[in-house]
Amino acid sequence: MKRIVKKHPLAIRWFHWLNFPILAVMIWSGILIYWANDVYKLGWNDKTILKIFPDSFNKALNIPFRLAEGMSLHFFFMWIFAINGLLYVLYLVFSKEWKLILPNKRSFKEAWIVLLHDLRIRKDLPVQKKYNAAQRLAYTGVIFMGFFMLVTGLAIYKPAQLYWLCAMLGGYQWARAEHFIITILFCLFFLVHIIQVILAGWNNFRGMVAGFEVIKGKDLAVAKETEAVEHPDNSQNKTN
């Protein structure tokens, strides 16, 4: 027999996996649009360390001269991104899942311990529920990033009608840069997310696919130990 525990509700799994193709199309079409005015770079004044994006990158992916195509894709899939995100947030609110994902008072302190643990510097981990402190910060952060993606996108989409929104973000070109920076942050999040999922292993991954996690031997032992303390007559079941 195996002991399983429910992890991610079906709705959350759908919201999660839908983001994958949606973001792929949004980032791809965003790159097609960015090419038409590819002014960002790493460097200072006249010195350029890295042009974003390098010509070789554009050439390899056949990006040049596809602005119209990029815009038509972007302005269709933006709706799917927005609706999926909105439904996800509504679901978090009404299912009370937000309690598991929003950082609490301890999260900011504990996130450091989690970070040190994940970097193999510390051994112990604070007690956690569904998400550890670092996950709470990261996943809440990415919800805010999605929100700012919509807000900055809207500001550069309708800078005249939403002049106040554009002004709040520091003006048209700043809003465009912010939209771009959030995209980079999304890509970095994705990278760390993939690494963490690989490191966490199959059982954790299955949680986002099938919705449940199997409580492993060691955890089971811990669970039984607690049980044993609470009900001493069951102590012969202790497995260790």
Next chain:
Amino acid sequence: MEEKLVTAAQVRNKTLVSLFFLLLFIASSIVTWNWLQKQPKEKEALKPLRQALDANESIFSGMFSNYHLVKTYPKEMAAPKVRVNGNAGMSDDFDPSTWKLKLIKRPGDTVFISLDEIKKIAKTEIIFDFKCIEGWSQVSHWAGVRFSDFVKYYGLDAQAQLQFTGLETPDDEYYVGIDTKSMMHPQTLLCYEMNGAPLPLNQGFPLRLIIPVKYGVKSIKRIGSIYFSNSRPPDYWYERGYDYYCGL
């Protein structure tokens, strides 16, 4: 958290079923993408995406208002060197000295208007952040007559009720169609000056459009003729896959 005791076989089956659905989802995403790429094109945009662009127009044109003005800047902030982009319709065989604006009030009722006559209408200046559809923008300084003042001056109230205004270069090589509501916006100018001097030839001398509530593609240079219509006039960049509305 809710715990359950199940057999190893149950765990395996539940996992396999869910994995199957995940693979199905990934496969259908790819199939949908390939289907989209194979759709016929309407004005160079894939048909479903063209429909989305048009739907976006009906949604976002609802927030358009003559009271929503683009931000204006002090004169010192205007760029001395104004960017020149695009030369469609700017053919070399153009003689500015014989130019007159061809105003087609209705089919068969055309008037020709000289620049001096246009200059009799009250002059309006604007210094704003000109936004190109490519993504760059530049604060620049323009002057001319409000299109709404021009409409009043020439008694075009009936024409201004029509949904669209069409504008073409004298050689018909560049042409735009704009919803008349946006044309009547108080910051839309029939423009004849840049940085306090007559327009340079490459910026559309003698007369160009400056329409801050649209991307620069709609700010046609060297206007030859203006007409009004209830159906979309042809539009150069629309025919090349861009959004018709282009409203900011």
